[in-house]
Amino acid sequence: MNELAEVGKFVCGLRYEDVPGEVMEAAKLPVIDCLGVTVAGLEDEGSRIVAEWVDSVGGREEATVFYGFRRSAAPLAALANGTAAHALDYDDVSFRMMGHPSVALVPAVVALGEVLGSSGKDFLLAYVAGLEVAAKVGAALGGNSYMLGWHHTSTLGVLGAAASSGKLLGLDEEKMTHALGISCSMAMGIRANFGTMTKPLHAGAAAMNGVIAAQLADRGFTANPDALYGENGFARAFTSDLEKAEELLKSLGEPYELTDPGLSFKPYPCCRGPQGAIDAALAAREEWKKKGKIDPSDVERVECRVPSWLRSVLVYHEPKTGTEGKFSLEFCVAAALLEGKVGVGQFRDEVVTSEPVAELIRRFDWQDLEGEITSPFASEVVVHLKSGDKATGKAERPLGEPGNPMSQEQIHDKYRECVGSILGYAVADSTLEMLRNLERLDDVNSLVRAYRG
Numbered sequence: 001m002n003e004l005a006e007v008g009k010f011v012c013g014l015r016y017e018d019v020p021g022e023v024m025e026a027a028k029l030p031v032i033d034c035l036g037v038t039v040a041g042l043e044d045e046g047s048r049i050v051a052e053w054v055d056s057v058g059g060r061e062e063a064t065v066f067y068g069f070r071r072s073a074a075p076l077a078a079l080a081n082g083t084a085a086h087a088l089d090y091d092d093v094s095f096r097m098m099g100h101p102s103v104a105l106v107p108a109v110v111a112l113g114e115v116l117g118s119s120g121k122d123f124l125l126a127y128v129a130g131l132e133v134a135a136k137v138g139a140a141l142g143g144n145s146y147m148l149g150w151h152h153t154s155t156l157g158v159l160g161a162a163a164s165s166g167k168l169l170g171l172d173e174e175k176m177t178h179a180l181g182i183s184c185s186m187a188m189g190i191r192a193n194f195g196t197m198t199k200p201l202h203a204g205a206a207a208m209n210g211v212i213a214a215q216l217a218d219r220g221f222t223a224n225p226d227a228l229y230g231e232n233g234f235a236r237a238f239t240s241d242l243e244k245a246e247e248l249l250k251s252l253g254e255p256y257e258l259t260d261p262g263l264s265f266k267p268y269p270c271c272r273g274p275q276g277a278i279d280a281a282l283a284a285r286e287e288w289k290k291k292g293k294i295d296p297s298d299v300e301r302v303e304c305r306v307p308s309w310l311r312s313v314l315v316y317h318e319p320k321t322g323t324e325g326k327f328s329l330e331f332c333v334a335a336a337l338l339e340g341k342v343g344v345g346q347f348r349d350e351v352v353t354s355e356p357v358a359e360l361i362r363r364f365d366w367q368d369l370e371g372e373i374t375s376p377f378a379s380e381v382v383v384h385l386k387s388g389d390k391a392t393g394k395a396e397r398p399l400g401e402p403g404n405p406m407s408q409e410q411i412h413d414k415y416r417e418c419v420g421s422i423l424g425y426a427v428a429d430s431t432l433e434m435l436r437n438l439e440r441l442d443d444v445n446s447l448v449r450a451y452r453g
Helices: 003-013 021-043 045-057 074-086 102-116 120-141 157-169 173-184 198-218 234-238 245-251 275-289 308-312 329-339 355-362 408-423 425-436 444-451
Strands: 063-065 070-072 299-306 364-368 379-385 390-395
Touching: 003 120, 003 157, 003 173, 003 245, 021 045, 021 074, 021 102, 021 120, 021 408, 021 425, 045 063, 045 070, 045 074, 045 198, 063 074, 063 102, 070 074, 074 102, 074 198, 102 120, 102 157, 102 198, 102 444, 120 157, 120 234, 120 245, 120 444, 157 173, 157 198, 173 198, 275 299, 275 329, 275 379, 275 390, 299 329, 329 355, 329 364, 329 379, 355 364, 408 425, 425 444
Parallel strands: 299 364
Antiparallel strands: 063 070, 299 379, 379 390
């Protein structure tokens, strides 16, 4: 069986009216969340560098680069906006994909949608198609690829972005298969670059390469139609688990990723790994406050228990920059305990390297969480005080996971804060209203224009 052709057939066969209404409604939240964190990420230094490089390269002015609202070729706009979308590590997560799907999909759909004048319904359908491909291929490959060092946001995101882009372009089954095959050769991104500007670049590159793959296929460019599971193909290059190809094809749309299990949204702008520990630390802080003043000099030891697999992800034990802090269990817990919140402002270099934070990090005791674990991010934080008292916080299922989801209102509030703090709250409110009714939008260009105020 040619799995790649079957995946292409599924994407081409998707019709808006055939997808359950709750799936299409659910698709709005990750689109809203992704565009919000994209705007918030425009102040990141890496986002600026990529956007200015895109501007220096030039190209046909057909799609919007949100940084400066300049225009460039669609693939380059997708690169810049995808990098900004992932810059803060504030974006959604698919547990099946073991990666961040929307930062690869949404920038590709927005950029190509501008070129084509796509409707809101086209936008949503393309997003659903791309998410199904990225998440279900990820589930079939399993976690071995991630543990080998590959960053699924990019290696799988590019397949999803190619599927979304091909759907917008209206590719037939043969061309869609070629687009997916081309994207298999454009997969890249290693976890060694976590905590640097290059990690967000992975998302931008996935969005860009997905657009390129679909546009090339539309022009007649070809690839091996068996590039996914064939000999020397994608699956064999990225994992040793080759037994789930048939399971992949049965899982497409059965059920849809958006409703089962659903995506994980982030309340804090950092890697998903420490977010359970942040919840636990904030709970411990509340107990600590009841005992008196929050003073790091009163702390004997901060004991933190998390699942052992996080040791391979949260690798910065003495972070020196805000970017490194996003992948530091020690910093995230210290910031939650001392600051009482973990927002964009906490991931500044001067906060990460401040003496109170450094003092608490020196007292940090990382232990593996044992016994029955309810979530891959379940956490417990115990603050042992020199007085002999202690303050404890637990997070069995961190906020934002499908089993403990952020509410629609919380995600909308996050969007307002992300967009409002950069472009003003009038723009935030007007664009949110358009996104909440995305299926009524006639042309993606009107949405993008609204961000310009």
